[in-house]
Amino acid sequence: MPEGHTLFRLAADFQRVFGERAVEASSPQGRFAESAASIDGRVVESAESAGKHLFVRFDDDQILHVHLGLIGAFAIGAGPPPAPVGAVRLRLVGPTSYADLRGAITCELISTDKLEQVLGGLGPDPLRSDADPDRAFARIRKSGKPIGALLLDQRVVAGVGxxxxxxxxxxxxxxxxxxxxxxxxxxxxxxxxxxxDLMVRGVETGRIDTVRPEHVDHGGEVYVYRRQGRPCHVCSSMVRTQVLQGRNLFWCPTCQRRR
DNA sequence: TCAAGATGATCAG
DNA sequence: TGATCCTCTTGAT
Structure with missing residues (x-):
């Protein structure tokens, strides 16, 4: 479920579990074997997220860069690790916990220069206190592209899915x-x-919960995402869907009228 | 039991 | 724009 809040939580979990500790690194699947060997036994200095990217910094200035993509997951477990299940690209084992990476689109060791390059390509991240929303607006106001496409563009805003x-x-x-x-x-x-507000709450709860209490009497709900053909929580019109640039778009034709 | 689709991004054409 | 990476869940059979 990788949107920005997921990566933010993951970075915090990494910091808590592996921070200031040496880790054993391996690549049971084999595709990351060389790099895993290069960080094996190193101490994790810090972990942080930027948008949907995770960066783990080691004590020798190597930086692990992970992007989960659509289907990736970095699962953290307590205690000694079990035998790897499935294609575990990277396994990190610390004194108290382990983490298994599967299905990520990016898993690489990078330099500080490359880190700056990745960060430079991202728009403001709503979860970072120094984020500047005007930087995003400067791109939005001069674009004829739909706001729905602009919000998914990580150069405009980092972390929105x-x-x-x-x-x-x-x-x-x-x-x-x-x-x-x-x-x-x-x-x-x-x-x-x-x-x-939504992303901060997402970090706290680990979920995306967007429906205001007056519109539904229980949690765990969204207004339109994947609710096509079902009634809007507010006006009961049927929620619509359409593919835009290869991604599914959802909206309520009454609450979100085209002007 | 199996196929389709999914909260993402890149690359070829 | 479509194919691709690669895993997991859901729904059809």
């Missing part, structure tokens, strides 16, 4: 195909504040 996109636009009552150039500064400021 398909769930946050769908829910943010619903909560803002904004149609996903509205061109960026038509989104006002005031509107964007509201969306950004809502995004920060």
């Amino acid at each position: 398909n769930v946050f996109r769908a829910e943010l636009l619903f909560r803002a009552r904004l149609h996903p195909l509205t061109p960026g150039v038509r989104v006002s500064k005031r509107r964007w400021n509201g969306i950004w504040a809502d995004l920060v």
